[in-house]
Every structure is written in C-alpha cells, then in structure tokens.
Amino acid sequence: MTDLTKLTISAALDGMAAGDFSARELTAAHITAMEAANVLNAFITKTPEIAVEAATASDSRRAKGETRKIDGIPLAIKDLFCTKDVLTTAASHILDGFVPKYESTVSSNLWASGAVMLGKTNLDEFAMGSSNETSYYGEVINPWRREGSDSPLVPGGSSGGSASAVASFSAMAAIGTDTGGSIRQPASFTGIVGMKPTYGRCSRWGVVAFASSLDQAGPMTRTVRDAAIMLEAMAGFDPKDSTSVDMPVPDFEAALSGDIRGLKVGIPAEYRLDGMSPEVQALWDQGIDWMKAAGAEIIDISLPHTKYALPAYYIIAPAEASSNLARYDGVRFGLRVEGDDLDDMYARTRAEGFGAEVQRRLLIGTYALSAGYYDAYYLKAQKVRSRIADDFKQAYQKVDVILTPTAPSPAFGFGEKGDDPLAMYLNDVFTGPASLAGLPGISVPAGLSSDGLPLGLQLLGKPFDEETVFRAAGVLENAAAFTATPNDWWRG
Numbered sequence: 229m230t231d232l233t234k235l236t237i238s239a240a241l242d243g244m245a246a247g248d249f250s251a252r253e254l255t256a257a258h259i260t261a262m263e264a265a266n267v268l269n270a271f272i273t274k275t276p277e278i279a280v281e282a283a284t285a286s287d288s289r290r291a292k293g294e295t296r297k298i299d300g301i302p303l304a305i306k307d308l309f310c311t312k313d314v315l316t317t318a319a320s321h322i323l324d325g326f327v328p329k330y331e332s333t334v335s336s337n338l339w340a341s342g343a344v345m346l347g348k349t350n351l352d353e354f355a356m357g358s359s360n361e362t363s364y365y366g367e368v369i370n371p372w373r374r375e376g377s378d379s380p381l382v383p384g385g386s387s388g389g390s391a392s393a394v395a396s397f398s399a400m401a402a403i404g405t406d407t408g409g410s411i412r413q414p415a416s417f418t419g420i421v422g423m424k425p426t427y428g429r430c431s432r433w434g435v436v437a438f439a440s441s442l443d444q445a446g447p448m449t450r451t452v453r454d455a456a457i458m459l460e461a462m463a464g465f466d467p468k469d470s471t472s473v474d475m476p477v478p479d480f481e482a483a484l485s486g487d488i489r490g491l492k493v494g495i496p497a498e499y500r501l502d503g504m505s506p507e508v509q510a511l512w513d514q515g516i517d518w519m520k521a522a523g524a525e526i527i528d529i530s531l532p533h534t535k536y537a538l539p540a541y542y543i544i545a546p547a548e549a550s551s552n553l554a555r556y557d558g559v560r561f562g563l564r565v566e567g568d569d570l571d572d573m574y575a576r577t578r579a580e581g582f583g584a585e586v587q588r589r590l591l592i593g594t595y596a597l598s599a600g601y602y603d604a605y606y607l608k609a610q611k612v613r614s615r616i617a618d619d620f621k622q623a624y625q626k627v628d629v630i631l632t633p634t635a636p637s638p639a640f641g642f643g644e645k646g647d648d649p650l651a652m653y654l655n656d657v658f659t660g661p662a663s664l665a666g667l668p669g670i671s672v673p674a675g676l677s678s679d680g681l682p683l684g685l686q687l688l689g690k691p692f693d694e695e696t697v698f699r700a701a702g703v704l705e706n707a708a709a710f711t712a713t714p715n716d717w718w719r720g
C-alpha cells in the first residue's frame with residue numbers, strides 16, 4: 229500500500245470513498261508517524277485512543293452511507309483550542325492540569341464533519357512568539373534543516389507544533405491561530421500552506437484568548453485545496469462569539485477555478501524593506517512574474533502606514549493580553565502557589581506560572597493601559613490601526629488581492645533571535661498589518677532558499693473574500709510547483 233501519510237486530504241477522501249483503505253488504517257498510519265516524530269516535540273498531548281475510536285465511528289458511518297465532509301481525516305489541534313476532557317495548556321505552566329468541560333466551536337465543527345483528533349500541538353506560550361522557544365513544554369523542532377547541516381531550526385510560531393506536525397507527515401492537516409502572523413509565518417518556515425481567514429469568519433469561542441480583537445483560527449495543510457476543504461469545515465456563525473459574523477460559508481473548494489485572467493494583483497511599495505534578504509526579494513519578483521504569466525494584471529500600490537503597523541501591534545496585542553490573562557490568578561484554573569495572603573498568592577502564582585515573554589507582554593500591556601499613558605499609547609495605537617485599515621480599503625478599490633512575501637527570512641536557529649525581542653518581533657512585518665485590518669491572508673510555499681529551506685509568498689484579500697484568495701493561491705501553488713519535502717531524519 230502507498231504511504232497513507234503522504235496523501236492530501238482530498239486524495240484521502242477519494243481513497244476512502246473508493247474503499248482503497250479505511251479511516252482506521254489512515255489513522256493508524258498517522259499515529260505511527262506521530263510517534264516516530266517524537267524528537268520534533270510537536271505535540272504536547274497525544275490522543276491515539278480518541279483517534280482510533282473516532283476513526284472506527286467514521287468507518288461505520290461510511291458503511292451506512294452517512295459519510296460526512298471530512299470523514300476519517302486525522303488532524304492535529306493547536307493546544308490553544310479547548311478540547312472537552314483533554315488537557316489544554318496554551319503551552320503555559322499556569323494552566324497545569326486544566327481539562328476543559330467544553331469543546332471549542334471550531335474543533336466541534338471539525339468533529340461534526342467527521343474529522344479525527346490525533347492530539348494537541350505545542351506552541352509559544354499563550355501564542356506569544358514567532359519561534360516556539362517560549363513553550364513551557366520545550367522547543368518545537370522544524371523537520372527542515374539547512375542543506376549539509378544537522379543543526380536544529382525553529383518551526384516559526386506561534387503555531388509551530390501544528391506546522392511541524394503537518395510538515396513531518398504526522399498529521400494530514402492541523403489548525404492554528406493567527407494574531408499577528410502565527411499561522412502564516414510557521415507555514416512559510418515549514419513549507420506548508422497556512423490560511424488566516426477574515427476576522428469573524430471562525431468562532432473564537434473556546435479558544436484561549438491572547439488578543440481578542442486580532443485572534444483568528446485557520447487551517448494549516450499541505451495544499452491550497454486542503455486549506456479550502458478545512459476552512460469550510462471550521463468556519464461559520466456562532467452565537468456564542470459576539471464577534472463571529474453571520475454570513476454564509478461559501479464552497480471554498482469550488483473557488484479553485486485555476487483561472488485568474490484579469491485579476492488585479494497589488495504590489496505594495498512599502499513592503500520592499502531595506503536590508504530584506506535578496507532571496508526573499510527575488511522570490512517575490514518571481515511570484516509577480518507567475519501571476520502575470522497566468523493572466524493577472526499587476527498594479528503597484530501604496531500602503532503608506534505600513535511602518536507603523538508593528539509598533540501599533542506591539543501595543544494593542546499586549547494591552548489586550550494583559551486584560552485577558554488577568555483571569556489566571558490561582559483560583560479558577562491550573563497552577564496555584566500558596567502565599568502569605570490572597571495578594572501574595574496571586575503574585576506567586578503569576579510569577580511562577582508565566583514565562584519571561586508572557587511577563588514582558590503583560591508589563592508592556594499594563595503600562596500602555598495605565599492612567600496617564602492610555603491616550604499616549606493605547607489610543608494612539610488604535611488610531612494607527614484605523615489608518616492601516618484605511619490604507620487597505622483604498623488599495624482594494626484598485627486591486628483584488630495583494631501579493632507579498634510571508635516572512636523576511638527562512639527558518640532560523642534556536643537562540644538566534646531569542647535574546648532580542650525586537651529582532652523577533654520583526655518576523656511579523658509582512659503579516660501584522662493584515663491582522664490589524666482583520667483581512668484574510670494565506671501563505672503558499674513558493675521556493676527554497678540557497679541553503680535549501682522553504683520560503684512562502686503571502687496573498688491578502690478583501691474582507692470575507694477568501695474565495696478570491698484561494699483562487700489566486702491555487703494558481704500561485706501551481707506555478708511554484710513546490711514539491712520539496714524535508715528528508716526524514718527525525719524518524720529514529
């Protein structure tokens with residue numbers, strides 16, 4: 229039998245429909261692959277028993293002709309989504325032993341579509357980071373290595389466990405969350421597809437909150453078609469999330485017509501950064517040529533407030549985090565470190581429970597929201613955010629999608645940026661602005677760096693126009709014909 233872990237979701241659905249293999253066989257192959265990839269540390273919790281049970285149920289539905297949309301597809305779930313009766317950690321010590329009594333809406337939608345859970349993936353603590361170096365459960369390792377080198381590289385972040393699981397063929401697909409780039413940047417670092425839908429497309433209910441006005445769930449897959457299939461299963465209005473938007477979920481897969489003739493593709497001048505890696509620049513130029521050759525019209529655009537996006541993001545996200553994370557006080561969830569009195573217990577619990585990066589963000593956020601500084605920082609950042617959204621609105625009067633690189637560099641080594649928060653924050657330079665504006669974006673693997681590491685290109689779209697984003701991404705994917713995979717050194 230062919231290696232079932234190498235199939236795409238769409239091929240696996242066809243294979244099960246044709247009776248070539250069962251959901252149980254597909255799931256068993258992935259459980260074996262997941263176990264063999266232990267060294268990558270992509271999973272915090274593995275749930276093989278739950279997987280086998282779900283796959284068995286899937287096979288019996290299929291036998292009765294009651295097959296659902298993604299019946300029998302084994303998935304990995306970022307450990308930021310609450311899963312009923314399964315440990316949920318946000319990769320933080322402070323959530324020690326937290327077993328939710330409820331299931332996030334996005335993951336319940338997936339189970340209702342027949343999917344199978346393999347386990348919960350590692351991440352940067354509370355999704356704060358770009359490298360998976362801040363997890364309480366240890367670093368995640370990228371299955372890719374530089375050519376001729378065996379030093380480990382980061383998988384990106386914060387959805388690095390999900391990215392590593394998909395890139396190492398341990399899961400057919402995964403879900404992640406993206407606040408400033410956490411789906412798209414790790415997708416770029418691991419040679420997979422990562423899609424952040426429009427803010428409001430997927431429910432945030434049951435997702436551990438980082439920055440509520442930015443957080444959005446999305447799929448991480450090996451092809452654009454698989455991302456379309458996954459998003460359709462994840463998305464939809466949810467009365468339990470007041471920011472979820474009541475709009476029909478289109479048939480995203482049907483949008484993949486392969487035809488972008490006449491599509492207007494914007495190229496933002498401000499994304500040509502001084503000091504940007506020449507290979508990233510060259511790949512972007514190549515992407516422009518691919519779109520042109522496919523019949524798109526290339527239009528130069530300006531997003532003048534781009535340079536203020538990162539400073540605004542690193543005020544707004546920590547401000548919202550400082551308020552969201554106030555709930556971890558040793559009383560209701562997870563870790564509790566006793567103290568002399570109540571205040572002392574709070575202080576000890578939070579000092580021990582949160583790692584250094586989370587504490588840094590809580591300090592920045594609390595400062596930015598404090599009396600006297602609120603107007604100078606938080607309010608100012610919100611004004612900048614409106615300007616950034618206006619820039620995109622203007623641009624979208626002239627173009628249908630925007631093409632940019634996903635990240636300024638390929639995957640880097642451990643410790644290379646860990647000591648310098650500002651260098652780390654630069655990872656979000658191309659992804660952060662669209663997050664602030666709430667727009668959909670996708671990263672498509674498009675080429676290799678000179679040392680053999682994957683590089684992604686990003687397509688951004690109009691609000692709730694994921695269909696056009698998918699259509700353009702499908703064409704980009706075809707043109708790039710990215711078929712490279714990491715050599716599987718991690719399998720023992």
Ligand code: GLN
Pocket residue numbers: 355356357358385386405406407408409410411438545655656
């Ligand atoms: N790297 C960004 C941050 O650290 C984005 C994280 C995210 O999207 N969750 O905040």
